[in-house]
Amino acid sequence: MIALILFIFLSALTIISFKISNGSILAPASAFCLSFALSVLNGLTNYNKWDFELHAITFSLIGGSAVIFCISCFIFNLLYSKSNYKFSQNSINLKPFFIPNYIYIIFLVLQLVSTYLSLKSIKTLGTIHGSDGTLSGSIFAYRTASLYSSSFTGLPGYVTFLSNLCSALGYICIYNAMTFYFQNKKINFFASISSFIAIIAPLVYGGRGASLLFIFFIFTIFLVRYESYSRLHNSYRILPIFGFLALVFIIAYIFYISLSIMGRSSGSFDFYYYLSIYLGAPIKNLDIYLSSGIIQPSFDCVETCSSDVYTSLNGISSASQSFRFTEFQNYNGFDLGNAYTIFHSFIHDFGFLGCILLIVSMALISQYFYIKTSNIQSSPYNVIYLYIYSMIFYSLCISFFSNQFYKTLFSTIVLKYILIWFCFGFAYRYFSFNKTRNLAYIF
Known part of the structure; x- marks a missing residue:
């Protein structure tokens, strides 16, 4: 009761x-x-x-x-x-930032290199902590050791830095991909691909929290636009909300079936x-x-x-x-x-x-x-x-x-993200508004 x-x-x-x-x-x-x-x-x-x-x-x-x-x-x-x-x-x-396609391509290569280095380091650490040699086994052993083992040393510094850099820039790619679509009703191919990799790349660490943060960022942008549109037109359309809830359910199910990839199990x-x-x-x-x-x-x-x-x-x-x-x-x-x-x-x-x-x-x-x-x-x-x-x-x-x-x-990772975002903002504003330079030519 x-x-x-x-x-x-x-x-x-x-x-x-x-x-x-x-x-x-x-x-x-x-x-x-x-x-x-x-x-x-x-x-x-x-x-x-x-x-x-x-x-x-x-x-x-x-x-x-x-x-x-x-x-x-x-x-x-x-x-x-x-x-x-x-x-x-x-x-x-909300308007997208002007970023040339070849910048996305460079970032895409950076993401792939970061993911490769992360997997390589995870496999090495997984072997040390009792992995069965498979990729999913290495991910599971790495995650277990990171949570419970007192001898866990973590990934090399340069791998961690590259991973944090790609994650921080991933927010910018997702923002651009969504706002570009809202503004032009077209898909920015390179921004979307980089966004997709940003979402799935953290899964190699055996957890889903970082990927969920990206997904909730997508939800946040969607809701900001939906609520802004609704206030402007003084009407609340139900269909987008049902689509939103359906997407939540689909993502939850994908996370359920993805457990085996990360060496985990839902049991019976x-x-x-x-x-x-x-x-x-x-x-x-x-x-x-x-x-x-x-x-x-x-x-x-x-x-x-x-x-x-x-x-x-x-x-x-x-x-x-x-x-x-x-x-x-x-x-x-x-x-x-x-x-x-x-x-x-x-x-x-x-x-x-x-x-x-x-x-x-x-x-x-x-x-x-x-x-x-x-x-x-x-x-x-x-x-x-x-x-x-x-x-x-x-x-x-x-x-x-x-x-x-x-x-x-209150984590150093978020502090690093904020620093990277400010650096991007400084570079973007400087090269966009400097009379002798232009972002398109510099990048």
Whole structure:
């Protein structure tokens, strides 16, 4: 009964957030509430398997946090709109950057070289850590060693740098590919090919997080354009949203069948139950965690900010963080995985009061970047807000699964991306506006 009430409450909060945000699915409050509503709904569909009846403390934590998150977003939005006379939510006309085709070709070669060097290094490391010699076995051994082995050394520095460079530039290619299509109703072949490689290349590391970030960037651009068009014409077309949801389902299934390529397995689970381990099971795991007894926060920030920045500042090697991994749960013989929602990390590190403060902070940061994205102009510097908000949007949408917000934003990888984006912006503006030089001739 409590689980059903929680679903109804979150659904109502999603609708309210959607209305207050001028019909924006992309708004932080809408994304946060909707993601948890869908997670609880999935849990209800597995009611008999998991005995999905939540405790009052779980209802209070999830429902209360959603209310706090929404209120924080709305207050910030109100204060910002009053203090900034430039604030508006008018239509946005995103335009592609002018990049000659042979620059795309050079970047395409760079991507292929980066992928080759990554695979070569992964195969070498995989052999050291017990790979069976196959490519999928090497990827699996590499990923396992990177997560659990204290002797893991990581990829060579130049391979990591090249990979980060290609990932950062991949955002620019995706932006150009999509905005070129929206503007001209034509496909930019080279930008699209580079975008596709940018999305699939991170899979060689055995994880799907980096690829999902790119996919959510595509979703973000789509929603920015959709919502801008809808506000401009004062009409909301349903067909694009159904197409969007269908694409989400297709991508989820592709990720399901891609496990074998990365040396991983879905076990004996069918597609829906495998999806449920990621969707509804984290709510059940959180309920088990909260009802297990008195929780003593560690105040070590390990789960909240377990990024490479945190480990560097605290002298912890990235290979010795096995203590971060939560326990796998099993209920009545049904696997529940080891995901516990974003709240587990906050409460584990800072308790319930700290969880409230972290939720408020997350809401304020999210709303700030959302506002910047909602008023974005097509300049290489301003588009950085769009890049960053796509990461935030991704983090909010999977908050029911894990804590990626602080881990993603406060990492050296994202800092390197921002530096690369600024360097691109500087070069683009200099060569575009210098009277004696032109981007087409320089590149």
